[in-house]
Amino acid sequence: MIxxxxxxxxxxxxxxxxxxxxxxxAVIADPAFVGSKGTMAVTDDEIRESIEGAQLxxxxxxxxxxxxFSPRASWMGxxxxxxxxxxxxxxxxxxxxxxxxxxxxxSFAPVCQxxxxxxxxxxxxxEELERCVVEMGFVGCNVNPDPxxxxxxxxxxxxxxxxPLWEKLCELEVPAMIHVSASTNENFFTTxxxxxxxxxxxxxxxxxxGFMDKFPGLRWIIPHGGGAxxxxxxxxxxxxxxxxxxxxxxxxxxxxxxCVYHQRGIDLLLDVVPTxxxxxxxxxxxxxxxxxxxxxxxYDDTKFYLDNAAIDETAKKLIFSENALRLFPRLAVVxxxx
Amino acid sequence: MIxxxxxxxxxxxxxxxxxxxxxxxAVIADPAFVGSKGTMAVTDDEIRESIEGAQLxxxxxxxxxxxxFSPRASWMGxxxxxxxxxxxxxxxxxxxxxxxxxxxxxSFAPVCQxxxxxxxxxxxxxEELERCVVEMGFVGCNVNPDPxxxxxxxxxxxxxxxxPLWEKLCELEVPAMIHVSASTNENFFTTxxxxxxxxxxxxxxxxxxGFMDKFPGLRWIIPHGGGAxxxxxxxxxxxxxxxxxxxxxxxxxxxxxxCVYHQRGIDLLLDVVPTxxxxxxxxxxxxxxxxxxxxxxxYDDTKFYLDNAAIDETAKKLIFSENALRLFPRLAVVxxxx
Numbered sequence: 296m297i298x299x300x301x302x303x304x305x306x307x308x309x310x311x312x313x314x315x316x317x318x319x320x321a322v323i324a325d326p327a328f329v330g331s332k333g334t335m336a337v338t339d340d341e342i343r344e345s346i347e348g349a350q351l352x353x354x355x356x357x358x359x360x361x362x363x364f365s366p367r368a369s370w371m372g373x374x375x376x377x378x379x380x381x382x383x384x385x386x387x388x389x390x391x392x393x394x395x396x397x398x399x400x401x402s403f404a405p406v407c408q409x410x411x412x413x414x415x416x417x418x419x420x421x422e423e424l425e426r427c428v429v430e431m432g433f434v435g436c437n438v439n440p441d442p443x444x445x446x447x448x449x450x451x452x453x454x455x456x457x458x459p460l461w462e463k464l465c466e467l468e469v470p471a472m473i474h475v476s477a478s479t480n481e482n483f484f485t486t487x488x489x490x491x492x493x494x495x496x497x498x499x500x501x502x503x504x505g506f507m508d509k510f511p512g513l514r515w516i517i518p519h520g521g522g523a524x525x526x527x528x529x530x531x532x533x534x535x536x537x538x539x540x541x542x543x544x545x546x547x548x549x550x551x552x553x554c555v556y557h558q559r560g561i562d563l564l565l566d567v568v569p570t571x572x573x574x575x576x577x578x579x580x581x582x583x584x585x586x587x588x589x590x591x592x593x594y595d596d597t598k599f600y601l602d603n604a605a606i607d608e609t610a611k612k613l614i615f616s617e618n619a620l621r622l623f624p625r626l627a628v629v630x631x632x633x
Numbered sequence: 634m635i636x637x638x639x640x641x642x643x644x645x646x647x648x649x650x651x652x653x654x655x656x657x658x659a660v661i662a663d664p665a666f667v668g669s670k671g672t673m674a675v676t677d678d679e680i681r682e683s684i685e686g687a688q689l690x691x692x693x694x695x696x697x698x699x700x701x702f703s704p705r706a707s708w709m710g711x712x713x714x715x716x717x718x719x720x721x722x723x724x725x726x727x728x729x730x731x732x733x734x735x736x737x738x739x740s741f742a743p744v745c746q747x748x749x750x751x752x753x754x755x756x757x758x759x760e761e762l763e764r765c766v767v768e769m770g771f772v773g774c775n776v777n778p779d780p781x782x783x784x785x786x787x788x789x790x791x792x793x794x795x796x797p798l799w800e801k802l803c804e805l806e807v808p809a810m811i812h813v814s815a816s817t818n819e820n821f822f823t824t825x826x827x828x829x830x831x832x833x834x835x836x837x838x839x840x841x842x843g844f845m846d847k848f849p850g851l852r853w854i855i856p857h858g859g860g861a862x863x864x865x866x867x868x869x870x871x872x873x874x875x876x877x878x879x880x881x882x883x884x885x886x887x888x889x890x891x892c893v894y895h896q897r898g899i900d901l902l903l904d905v906v907p908t909x910x911x912x913x914x915x916x917x918x919x920x921x922x923x924x925x926x927x928x929x930x931x932y933d934d935t936k937f938y939l940d941n942a943a944i945d946e947t948a949k950k951l952i953f954s955e956n957a958l959r960l961f962p963r964l965a966v967v968x969x970x971x
Contacts, residue, residue: 331723378755400851409889437902441671441820445785447784447785447818447821449785449820451819451820460748480785480790482779482785482834482835483785483788483834483837484838484841486872487833487837487840487841487868487872488718488830488833488834488836488837488838489864491830491861491865492829492830492833492834492861495826495829495830496820496826496830498820499821499822499825499826500820500822502825503751503822503825519865519868520864521803522861523829523830523860523864525859525864526858526861526863526864526893526899526901527825527829527857527886527893527898527900528895528897529893529895529896529921529925529932530893530895530920530921530932531858532895532925532932533894533921533922533923533932533933534824534825534921536923537921537922537923538921555864555867556865556867556871557866557867557868557870558867559905560864560865560866560867560901560906562901563864563897563901566897567895567897567898568738583867583868583871583872583873584871584875585871585874585875587867587870587871589767594867594870595871607868
């Protein structure tokens with residue numbers, strides 16, 4: 296059993312983009328535009344087609360059994376419009392993920408996006424999380440640590456602002472992947488400096504504040520191999536020792552995925568981060584689409600790097616499935632219902 | 634000969650901080666406050682004392698011959714006050730560095746900070762760079778890619794705003810270390826997420842824009858081992874191939890220092906980055922002050938990691954001195970004048 300903890304629906308049918316474009320145009324014309332949820336005219340056949348020739352084909356080729364599948368991250372766009380904009384868009388995106396998982400229940404388990412919106416309370420996100428998990432069988436969610444889209448003018452993750460969301464995640468036993476969306480700040484490139492910077496930032500916010508200890512059941516996945524964190528493991532452990540931050544306690548709450556697209560990077564991750572804190576992930580089909588001329592494999596074929604890594608079978612089992620099954624208790628429920 | 638390319642004067646005598654505190658208080662009371670440069674009452678004995686028991690003692694213990702020494706980075710504070718605030722403060726800080734190097738000419742070579750100020754033209758910085766290099770014998774400078782102090786609301790490094798500075802650096806044959814200062818944004822911790830995020834951001838700005846090719850002589854040092862870049866070497870090479878960015882051309886302009894505070898991180902850096910693009914650096918006495926219990930050595934004793942790395946003597950010579958002597962042509966002039 297091989298579980299990819301990090302996949303986004305990046306190949307959605309055209310009607311999805313058309314719905315969003317119309318919504319964005321309306322809210323640009325009138326920032327207070329509310330509109331209605333309306334309908335997204337996507338057929339089951341269109342969904343099948345968008346999945347079978349892309350994500351599912353690659354899963355089969357690479358030998359991945361199940362992907363934790365969420366809406367396209369760069370498209371969440373929480374900075375766009377107002378609270379209603381994010382709410383309707385998130386509901387549609389999550390319902391689309393539910394349909395993908397209904398059509399391919401053996402291959403996908405659903406992870407939701409949240410209708411975050413800068414300056415608005417977190418309440419809508421808590422409600423949508425509950426709807427997705429309780430009513431629709433979702434097993435995880437993505438939380439954007441910077442819904443301002445690269446402006447970083449919102450409250451840090453240790454701020455009380457987030458408390459209702461952390462409490463609900465604990466109550467539902469659902470982990471959160473901390474994943475930003477598109478950058479509107481021209482200083483940051485979305486899938487490079489913004490993603491990697493945000494990963495590092497989320498970890499450091501948790502480390503410096505120690506706030507996660509207030510939520511014993513709270514679990515985060517830091518994507519993209521933890522940003523800069525494993526490469527600077529010594530720096531961060533040293534700073535923690537200097538400042539009295541509890542590094543080991545934090546690691547009770549944190550998991551890193553394996554979305555690091557070369558062998559040396561994966562080897563470093565495996566060397567410094569405890570095996571129990573690593574989850575297999577590829578983020579295909581995502582930021583890097585090409586083939587590495589040095590290996591002849593897709594850059595994002597992270598299973599290839601793990602297969603070649605100097606770790607034993609016990610470690611591989613933990614990383615490929617057992618850690619994920621422990622971290623996502625609702626995944627077992629999904630399996631039983633299949 | 635062992636050259637540490639990255640040292641800041643973090644142990645300056647108390648009068649330096651007192652001067653700055655008075656200046657900051659005045660500009661808080663009146664944002665348009667100009668004041669005057671005034672004097673900073675620091676004696677040679679105070680400088681000797683602040684260096685001999687700290688930076689110089691550690692250099693001798695660790696076997697470093699020469700440090701490229703600049704004002705404390707987190708103290709540059711370009712976001713504070715107005716153009717005059719930064720100008721007077723930078724002039725004092727640079728003159729102090731000159732005095733350190735005059736007192737210990739065998740052990741330190743001077744690197745300046747620039748009087749950057751958000752929303753102001755780069756002209757003052759160009760003038761201070763010229764003063765430091767031409768009149769005062771400085772060999773390098775630090776450029777803050779985010780003088781807004783973690784708000785990231787200024788122009789990216791590829792913007793025409795910076796052109797006069799890049800041109801002057803080329804004309805003077807002086808490389809720039811791209812190094813942020815303190816973060817005023819509570820989302821970012823200065824010496825962790827802000828430093829590492831800015832390192833990654835600077836590299837990505839150069840990679841995505843290709844602007845450095847317009848300045849053939851422009852050379853940057855990306856500190857802290859390049860932020861997240863070497864760990865995500867595959868991701869960035871893959872994105873470059875997808876998008877048509879010229880990764881190899883960029884690497885004609887870029888150097889990474891070795892301020893990575895554990896053996897595994899240094900090993901990764903040495904594995905993926907060409908040896909000709911790596912400079913020995915420690916950033917002592919800096920962000921991490923303690924001893925790693927696993928090694929019994931200071932976390933920031935990066936020479937220890939390099940001594941233990943699986944590289945040959947030729948590579949060590951390049952990293953410890955030859956790359957720096959090539960990158961800093963004015964270092965040879967300093968040596969001849971000793």
